[in-house]
Amino acid sequence: MCMHWGSTVTKTQRARSCTQDMAIPTQTKHFWTAGELSTLEAFRKQFDDVSFEKGTEVVFSTTGKQLLTKVDNREKGMLMSPVLNRALLQVYLGPDSVTPESKKTFEVAMEALLNTSKL
Numbered sequence: 392m393c394m395h396w397g398s399t400v401t402k403t404q405r406a407r408s409c410t411q412d413m414a415i416p417t418q419t420k421h422f423w424t425a426g427e428l429s430t431l432e433a434f435r436k437q438f439d440d441v442s443f444e445k446g447t448e449v450v451f452s453t454t455g456k457q458l459l460t461k462v463d464n465r466e467k468g469m470l471m472s473p474v475l476n477r478a479l480l481q482v483y484l485g486p487d488s489v490t491p492e493s494k495k496t497f498e499v500a501m502e503a504l505l506n507t508s509k510l
Contacts, residue, residue: 430472434460437467451479 437460441447450461453476460467488494 427472427474430470430475433468433470434458434475438462441467 441462448463452459456473457469457471458476459469482489484494
């Protein structure tokens with residue numbers, strides 16, 4: 392999953408984003424156990440030194456168990472958490488997506504990929 396920031400984000404907005412837009416425990420409570428909250432904190436810390444300027448690219452890639460995070464092609468960390476992987480998919484691509492436009496873009500790209508592989 393790849394996201395591009397359309398505008399500059401201040402440190403205050405970024406902190407708010409971690410508690411709202413990336414509200415993983417709030418939106419996906421059924422995924423979380425007490426042991427996974429430390430994973431969420433480690434995930435958030437990956438963004439501590441990131442300045443979200445217009446055009447910043449954030450890429451999440453997964454093998455199903457490991458989540459690799461890159462910001463502007465720089466590796467920020469790898470976490471072992473199938474729960475976090477499912478939660479991110481739920482937050483960005485689930486029925487109550489925090490970024491409905493990203494969900495639609497993903498759907499179009501997947502459809503094109505599937506149609507291409509039918510050739």
